Amino acid sequence: MTKKKQIEDGPLKCPECDGDAEPMMINVSGLGIAGWRCSCGYEMLSPSELEKAYNFLQAQKRERVKISKRGNSYMITIPKAIADAIDIENLDMVEVYLKDRKTIMVEV
Ligand SMILES: [Zn+2]
Numbered sequence: 001m002t003k004k005k006q007i008e009d010g011p012l013k014c015p016e017c018d019g020d021a022e023p024m025m026i027n028v029s030g031l032g033i034a035g036w037r038c039s040c041g042y043e044m045l046s047p048s049e050l051e052k053a054y055n056f057l058q059a060q061k062r063e064r065v066k067i068s069k070r071g072n073s074y075m076i077t078i079p080k081a082i083a084d085a086i087d088i089e090n091l092d093m094v095e096v097y098l099k100d101r102k103t104i105m106v107e108v
Contacts, residue, residue: 014038031056052085059085 011020021036026043033053035045045053059081068075078088086108095107 012036012044014040014042016040016042028053029057029060055081056085 011022013019014021017038017040019038019040021038021042021044023034023036025032026035026037026045027033028045031053033045033049035043035049037043059079061081063079063081065076065079082088088108091108095105097105097107099105
């Protein structure tokens with residue numbers, strides 16, 4: 001699943017040095033967010049992508065969920081913050097495997 005990233009056109013004035021901040025993808029905890037970066041290092045995020053960045057950071061918080069049983073299978077629920085961050089509505093399959101005795105991985 002790839003999503004088209006939209007970077008807003010044109011440079012912005014850097015509030016730190018008054019230089020030109022160029023549009024580019026800014027890495028926020030592993031997530032590429034459209035924004036601007038100045039040669040002085042100052043970074044700004046696109047307002048339209050701020051909610052996405054916030055949702056992503058919320059989804060990284062640990063949450064306790066219940067394990068329930070249906071037939072011979074066990075089920076856990078995916079917290080809404082995670083579902084929103086990965087656009088779960090566009091998915092119909094994931095891969096699940098045991099990483100070690102305490103970690104179940106779910107890859108989208
Ligand atoms: Zn600057």
